[in-house]
Amino acid sequence: MSAKIASFIKEKRKQLKLTQPELAERAGVGLRFVRELEQGKQSVRLDKVNQVLALFGSELGVIQKSES
Amino acid sequence: MSAKIASFIKEKRKQLKLTQPELAERAGVGLRFVRELEQGKQSVRLDKVNQVLALFGSELGVIQKSES
DNA sequence: TACATTTGTACCCATAAGGGTAAAAATATG
């Protein structure tokens, strides 16, 4: 599950010593979005997630579970 | 950019010899969603993307660009 | 303990995502 994205973002944000409002501003997204994202809301928009991840030099990609 | 997700899905779908309507039905999403997804629309919902990827035994995850 | 800071929840509202469907365009097949 991509709920991992939530914790990843929260962790990265704290690594950079940013508050949610600061992250929201820098990423160019709303504060509410950041909060919902870190709380694991699944029905968020892909582009917004990428906007936030871009701040960390990361991006969203497809991960294989087992299938070859 | 996660535009790669688009081509990934299209490729995987063809590997399984599925049409877009078939994929949509199996994934439990709308046909239009599948189409927009394969066309690289960025503002799609994360949960829907995962619904489709689940069919391939895949999931969305965070990819590191360079940052360690 | 009291206080400050950060995070979570709840509200209104505009915009658009996504479902359905139908028709046009593109692609595959004989």
Next chain:
DNA sequence: CATATTTTTACCCTTATGGGTACAAATGTA
């Protein structure tokens, strides 16, 4: 070539994302 199949585009509509904001809850610190 003609024909069948698949994909794309465009229209309707309902729902809810995401922005702003304010307040409550949680967390950290002295």
